[in-house]
Amino acid sequence: MTSRRDFLKLSSLASAAMFTPRFLMGLPQHRPVFEGKRLVVIQLSGGNDGLNTIVPFGDDRYYRLRSRIALPERDVIPLSDVQGLHPALQPLEAMFKDGHMSILNAVGYPNPNRSHFRSMDIWHSGSDGDTYLDSGWIGRYLDHACAGCQAPHQAIETDDSLSLAMKGEQRTGIAMGKPEVLARSAQDPFFVASANHQPADPGGDLGFLYKTLTGTMQSASYLLEQVKRVPAPLGFPVSDLGRQLALVTQLIQAGAETSVYYVSMTGFDTHVRQGPAHQRLLQQYAEAVAAFREAMEKAGQWEQTLVMTFSEFGRRAEDNAGGGTDHGKANNLWLMGANLRKPGILNPSPDLDKLDDGDLAWQLDFRRVYATLLRDWLAVDDVAVLGQRFEGLGLV
Amino acid sequence: MDTTAFRHLMNRAGFGPSPALWQQRGKRDTNEWVAWLLEDSRGARPLQASGAETPERGERANMTEDERQERRKEHVRMLFQLNAAWVDRMASGEGMLCEKMTLFWHDHFACRFPTILFTETQHQTLRQHALGSFRDLLFAISKDPGMLSFLNNQQNRKEQPNENFARELLELFTLGRGHYTENDIHEAARAFTGWGFTLGGEFVFRRAWHDTGSKTFLGKSGHFTGEDILNIVLEERQTARFLTEKLYRYLVHPQPDPEVVDTWSRLFYESDYDLPRLLLEMLLSDHFYEARNLGARIKSPVEYLVGLIRAFGLEFQDERGIIFVQKALGQTLFQPPNVAGWPEGRAWIDGSSLLLRMQLPRLLLAREEFDFAVKQEFAGNEEPFRLDRDFRSLQATVDWDRLAKGVKVSELPEFLLAVPPRSDWKDLADQLRGPMIPTQAGQKAAISLVCSPEYQLL
Numbered sequence: 001m002t003s004r005r006d007f008l009k010l011s012s013l014a015s016a017a018m019f020t021p022r023f024l025m026g027l028p029q030h031r032p033v034f035e036g037k038r039l040v041v042i043q044l045s046g047g048n049d050g051l052n053t054i055v056p057f058g059d060d061r062y063y064r065l066r067s068r069i070a071l072p073e074r075d076v077i078p079l080s081d082v083q084g085l086h087p088a089l090q091p092l093e094a095m096f097k098d099g100h101m102s103i104l105n106a107v108g109y110p111n112p113n114r115s116h117f118r119s120m121d122i123w124h125s126g127s128d129g130d131t132y133l134d135s136g137w138i139g140r141y142l143d144h145a146c147a148g149c150q151a152p153h154q155a156i157e158t159d160d161s162l163s164l165a166m167k168g169e170q171r172t173g174i175a176m177g178k179p180e181v182l183a184r185s186a187q188d189p190f191f192v193a194s195a196n197h198q199p200a201d202p203g204g205d206l207g208f209l210y211k212t213l214t215g216t217m218q219s220a221s222y223l224l225e226q227v228k229r230v231p232a233p234l235g236f237p238v239s240d241l242g243r244q245l246a247l248v249t250q251l252i253q254a255g256a257e258t259s260v261y262y263v264s265m266t267g268f269d270t271h272v273r274q275g276p277a278h279q280r281l282l283q284q285y286a287e288a289v290a291a292f293r294e295a296m297e298k299a300g301q302w303e304q305t306l307v308m309t310f311s312e313f314g315r316r317a318e319d320n321a322g323g324g325t326d327h328g329k330a331n332n333l334w335l336m337g338a339n340l341r342k343p344g345i346l347n348p349s350p351d352l353d354k355l356d357d358g359d360l361a362w363q364l365d366f367r368r369v370y371a372t373l374l375r376d377w378l379a380v381d382d383v384a385v386l387g388q389r390f391e392g393l394g395l396v
Numbered sequence: 397m398d399t400t401a402f403r404h405l406m407n408r409a410g411f412g413p414s415p416a417l418w419q420q421r422g423k424r425d426t427n428e429w430v431a432w433l434l435e436d437s438r439g440a441r442p443l444q445a446s447g448a449e450t451p452e453r454g455e456r457a458n459m460t461e462d463e464r465q466e467r468r469k470e471h472v473r474m475l476f477q478l479n480a481a482w483v484d485r486m487a488s489g490e491g492m493l494c495e496k497m498t499l500f501w502h503d504h505f506a507c508r509f510p511t512i513l514f515t516e517t518q519h520q521t522l523r524q525h526a527l528g529s530f531r532d533l534l535f536a537i538s539k540d541p542g543m544l545s546f547l548n549n550q551q552n553r554k555e556q557p558n559e560n561f562a563r564e565l566l567e568l569f570t571l572g573r574g575h576y577t578e579n580d581i582h583e584a585a586r587a588f589t590g591w592g593f594t595l596g597g598e599f600v601f602r603r604a605w606h607d608t609g610s611k612t613f614l615g616k617s618g619h620f621t622g623e624d625i626l627n628i629v630l631e632e633r634q635t636a637r638f639l640t641e642k643l644y645r646y647l648v649h650p651q652p653d654p655e656v657v658d659t660w661s662r663l664f665y666e667s668d669y670d671l672p673r674l675l676l677e678m679l680l681s682d683h684f685y686e687a688r689n690l691g692a693r694i695k696s697p698v699e700y701l702v703g704l705i706r707a708f709g710l711e712f713q714d715e716r717g718i719i720f721v722q723k724a725l726g727q728t729l730f731q732p733p734n735v736a737g738w739p740e741g742r743a744w745i746d747g748s749s750l751l752l753r754m755q756l757p758r759l760l761l762a763r764e765e766f767d768f769a770v771k772q773e774f775a776g777n778e779e780p781f782r783l784d785r786d787f788r789s790l791q792a793t794v795d796w797d798r799l800a801k802g803v804k805v806s807e808l809p810e811f812l813l814a815v816p817p818r819s820d821w822k823d824l825a826d827q828l829r830g831p832m833i834p835t836q837a838g839q840k841a842a843i844s845l846v847c848s849p850e851y852q853l854l
Contacts (some may be wrong), residue, residue: 045772116778117508121734128562132736134743152747160768161724162746164733172746181767185751194754194849197818205694206815207649208742209750209849240772249406264773 022196023214024221034257035379040248040292040307041138041165041262042283043243046269047116048311050331051350051360052278053089054103058082061352065318068298069274079103082349088282091290092336099343100293101336102395106350107369108330108362112313115326116269119314124165126367126386137370138260139168140385141378146258153219155260156251158244166262173260174219179227179247186220226254233295241265251294252305259378268311272322284308289336306337306377306396310366316358329359333369335395336367342395368393397426399810401685407814408647409433409540409679409700409853410492415802417489418811430679437494437527442520443485445477450514474512475780478519479722479729480715483698487705494521497526497671499698500646505537505569505730507546510780513597514542515730531670532641534569538626541593547735550592552585554607559585562625564735570629572638575633576614577741583611587620632842636665640674647678649689650741656683689815691853694741697725699854700753704846707812710760717790719781721756723770725749728781745852757846760792761839796839805830805838814853 052069056062057076077093081104085093095101111129113119125133126140130157138155145154155173157166160181166173176182185191195217199207230253236246244263251258265285270278289307296302314331330350350360371390374382383389397405402421406413413421424432493830501522504801508824509515520542524532537543538561544550547561562584564578580764594601611620629635640661644652651753660677667673678684695703700723704710712718722728726749727738752768759766769785803811806828817824824844830837845851 110681118734130560132734134739161726161748161752161769161771163771167743167746175746175748177769184767185755189846190844191751191754193821194818197820199818205692205853206849209694209745209852212745212750213754213849215814216751219747263712264772 013164017082021192021217023100023192023217027218027222034255034259035089035304036257036259037304037306037379037382038252038258039260039377040245040305041260041371042285042289042307043163043262043264044268044281044309044311045116045120045264045266046311047119047313047315047327048281048331049267049270049274049278049325050311051317052274052325053086053092053282054079054083054332054334054345055103056082056349056352057084057154058337059349059352065352067319068323069319080345083345086279086282088279089286091251091286095290095293095336096344100324100338100340101334102340102343103257103332104364104369104393105214105332105335105345105347106330106360106363107310107333107366108313109365109367110361110362112329112356112359112362114313114327114329116312121164123310123312123366124163126370134167134203135166135169136163136167137374138165138201139172141168141260141374141380142173143168144380144384146394150215151219151257152215152260153223153256155262156223156248156258157262158247159264163262163264164297171245174223176223176247179224181221183224186217186224191217221258223251226256229254235295236291239284239285239288241284245288245292249292249299252301253299268378270315270324271320271326272324274319274324276309293336303338306335306339306373308335308369308373309333314360317352318358319359329356330362331360333366335369337396339396343391346393346395364393365390372396397421397424397430400690401426402429403810403814404685404690405433405679406492407703408496408684409675410489410496410697411486411706412854413811414489415707415799415811417802418807419802420835422852426685427680431675433493433679434527434676437491437497441491441494441523443478443481443523444516445474446479471511472780472782475515475730476715476719478512478516479781480718482519482729483702483705483718485700486698489706492676494523494527498675500522500643501526501533502565503732503737504642505543506735506737507542508731509542509546510778512584514545517597519540527671527675530671532627534630535623537569538565538587539591539599541597541599544591544593544599549588552589552591553602553605554586554589557582557585557589557607561591562588565625565629566735570635570638571632572634575632575634575638578841579844580613583613583620584625586611587613587625588622591622624816630669633661633665636669637661640664640667643674643678647675648684649692653683656681683839691850693854694744694852695854696738696740697722697749697844698729700725700852703854704757704760707799707846708761708842710792711795713791713793714789716783716787717792720770720783720787720790723781723783724752726769731779731781750852753852754847754849757843759790761794761843763791766779766790799842800838805841808838808842808845811835812842813848813850815850817845817848818852 020062035362055071055076057073058081063070075087078084079096095193109129113129124136126137127133142154152174155166157163157175159175160177195214197210199210201207227250230250233246233249236242248261296305310333311331313328315325315328319325354361367386368390371382371386372392374380374385374394377396435808477712507518521540523538547564548558549561552558559581563581567573586607590602592602608619610617613620616628641652641657644657663677664674758764770783772785809817827837827841
C-alpha cells in the first residue's frame with residue numbers, strides 16, 4: 001500500500017519529470033565532476049595601496065615618503081630583507097611561507113591612467129592605455145576555449161551583474177550573486193516558456209536573444225543542481241568576500257564545470273584617514289582567502305586552484321595631508337596556489353627614487369600575467385585572447 | 397502612414413510612439429511625419445537640472461573640508477537631477493529627433509565628469525548642435541572646456557605636447573582608425589597646443605604655449621592652428637563617411653550597406669555636413685523602411701528605459717529608480733565607460749542583463765518582488781551616481797488610462813514590439829481578445845509583451 005507521503009513523493013517526482021522544460025532536454029543528466037584547473041580572480045576595487053600591503057620596510061625612502069601612514073618595521077611581517085606583509089595579512093603568512101604565493105612588484109601598463117574607470121577598463125579588457133575594447137579578457141578566453149566550454153557557467157561572477165572582463169565577443173560568463181535569485185528565474189514559467197522557443201532565424205539578433213536566454217536558463221538550472229548537491233561550507237568569515245568565496249567553494253566542491261570564478265571586494269579608494277580602513281579591508285581579505293585555502297585543501301581541490309589578486313592601480317608613493325593616499329599607477333599583484341613555479345617575490349621592490357610623476361613606475365605589463373595564466377594554466381591560445389603576444393613569466 | 401512603417405520611424409528617430417501619437421498615425425503620410433519630426437525639434441532646446449542654481453566656481457583652496465563636502469553633495473544632487481530631467485525629456489516626446497541625436501552625440505563625444513559644471517556645459521553644446529551642422533558641432537566641442545579637460549589638452553603645450561585630444565579627434569570623432577598616421581597625431585597635437593580653459597570655464601587660447609612652427613598633417617604643410625586642423629579634417633571625405641556609417645548603424649541597421657552609405661555620405665559631404673539634410677534623406681528613403689531593418693537593432697538600456705516610460709506613462713516615485721535601471725543594465729547617462737562611448741548592439745546583452753530586462757517590467761508595472769543589487773561602487777568622487785547597494789525603491793505608477801485611450805488591446809503587439817510576438821505564445825491570443833485595458837487581461841498582455849525577448853529589439 002502506498003502511503004500518502006510516498007504518494008506525494010512519487011507524484012512530485014512524476015510531475016518534475018513530466019514538466020522537464022524542453023530547453024533542458026538532451027542535456028546530460030549526470031555530468032562528471034570537473035577535474036580541470038580553475039582560476040579565481042579577486043578584484044580589489046578602488047585602487048589598493050600596494051605599498052602598504054606588501055610593505056618595503058627595508059627601504060628608508062618609504063618612511064620618508066610616508067611620514068603619516070608608514071607601517072613601523074616592527075609591525076610588518078617580513079617576507080624578505082626589504083618587503084613584508086601588512087600586519088592585517090597575518091592569516092596569509094603561512095601561504096607565503098609554504099611557497100604558495102608569488103608576488104609581482106610594479107605591475108602596470110604603458111600610458112597609465114589615474115582614473116578608476118579607465119584603468120579598470122584597461123585591466124578588464126586587456127587593451128593598451130590608448131585603445132578601447134568592448135570585450136573583456138575572460139570573455140575572450142571563453143570565445144577561444146575548448147569546444148565543450150560553451151556554457152555560460154564556464155565562467156562565473158559572484159555578483160548580480162557581469163563585469164566587462166566576463167564579456168567576450170561571442171560568449172559571456174554568468175553572474176550568480178545569490179543562488180536563490182537565479183533559482184527564481186530558472187523556474188519562472190514565463191522564462192521557461194520563452195526559453196523553450198526556437199526562433200525562425202537563429203542567426204539574427206532575435207535568435208541571439210533567444211539563444212542567450214536558453215543558455216542562461218540551462219546554466220542557471222545546472223548551477224542550482226550543483227548548489228543543492230553540497231551544503232554551504234562553514235568556516236568562512238561574515239563579510240561580502242567571505243560570502244562570495246563560500247559560494248565559489250560550494251560550487252567547486254559540487255564539481256561544477258567552471259574554470260574561472262570572478263569575485264570582487266570594494267572600498268580601497270582610501271584618500272583620507274587610510275590607516276584603520278585599510279587595516280580592516282586587508283583583514284577581511286586575508287581571513288576570507290585563508291578560509292578559502294583551508295576549504296580547498298580539505299576538499300582536495302587546492303592543487304587545481306589558482307588565485308590572482310589585482311587592483312586597477314596603486315596609490316601615490318607619497319601620502320597626503322589627510323592621512324590617505326591619492327590615485328597612482330603601477331601596483332603589486334599576487335598569485336596564490338600550490339603549483340607555483342616561482343614562489344616568493346618575483347622582482348625587486350619598486351624603486352622609490354625613480355618615480356613616474358610621483359607614482360611607482362611600471363616594470364611588468366599586467367598582460368604578461370594574463371598571457372601566462374591563459375597559456376600555462378587555462379591552456380588556451382593567449383595571443384588569440386589578448387590580440388598581441390606577451391612574454392610569459394613562467395609562474396605556473 | 398502604414399502602421400509598421402510608422403512604428404519603425406518613431407522607434408528609430410525617437411523612443412517609440414506614445415499612445416496619443418499612436419492614435420494619430422493615419423493622419424499623416426511618411427513625408428509629413430518626417431517633416432513633423434524635424435519641425436518639432438527646431439530651435440534651442442536647453443536642459444537644466446531643475447530649479448537649482450549652478451554652484452559657483454570658487455577657489456577650492458579657500459574652502460574648509462566641510463564646505464567641500466557640501467559642494468560635492470550639491471554637484472551630485474544636480475547630476476541626478478540632470479540625468480532624470482533628460483530621461484523625462486526623452487520620454488515626453490518633445491523634440492524627439494533632437495533628443496535622439498543628442499544621445500547619439502553624447503555617445504560619440506563621450507566624456508564623463510564628477511561635477512555638474514562641465515557636464516551641463518558640454519551637454520548644452522551637444523544639444524545646441526545636435527540637429528545643426530557637424531562642422532559647427534566639431535568646432536564647438538573641440539573648444540568645450542569639459543572636452544579639453546577630459547582629454548588633457550589643458551596640459552598640451554609646445555615644450556611638452558599632449559596627444560590625447562588629437563588622437564581621439566582623428567580616431568574616434570572624425571576619420572576613424574586606419575586613415576591617419578601616428579605622425580599626423582603628433583603634428584595635430586602640436587597645432588592644438590595652447591588650447592585650454594580658464595578657471596571660470598571659458599575656452600582660452602594661450603598664445604605663449606602654442607607651437608607656431610610648421611606642421612605637416614594629412615599631406616598638407618603650414619603653420620597650422622587647431623582651427624586649421626579641424627578644417628583639414630572636414631575636407632576629408634572620410635570624415636563624412638565615418639559619421640554617415642555610424643549614424644547608419646544607429647538609425648538604420650547595425651551592418652551598414654556600403655553602397656547606401658556611399659551615396660548618403662557624398663550628400664552629407666556636399667551639404668557641408670548639414671545634419672537635417674542627411675536625416676531627411678535617410679528617413680525618407682525606401683531603404684530605411686526595408687523589411688531587413690525592422691526590429692534589426694538591440695535597444696540600448698537608455699532606449700529601453702525611455703521607451704518603457706513613454707509607452708506606459710511610468711512615473712518613478714523616487715528618481716533614483718531611474719538611475720538604478722540605467723546602472724543595472726549598464727548604461728548611465730553622463731557616465732560613458734570611456735571616450736570611445738558605449739558598446740553597441742549585442743554587447744548590451746548577457747544572461748543577467750537579459751533576465752533583468754525581462755523582469756523589470758513586471759516589477760515596475762505589476763509590482764512584483766525583485767532582488768538585484770547594482771555593482772558595488774568603487775570610485776569615490778569619480779562616481780557621482782552612487783546608490784546604496786540595498787537600494788530597492790523602484791516603485792512606479794502606471795497610467796493605464798492613458799494607454800487605453802490611445803491603443804486598443806488588439807493593437808498592443810504592434811504598438812509595443814518591432815517584430816511579431818513568437819508564434820507559440822499560448823495565452824497571448826486569448827488576452828488580446830480580452831476586454832479593454834485597464835482590465836486584467838489587457839494589462840497582462842501589455843506586461844508580458846514588454847517582458848519578451850522581442851521587446852529588446854527596435
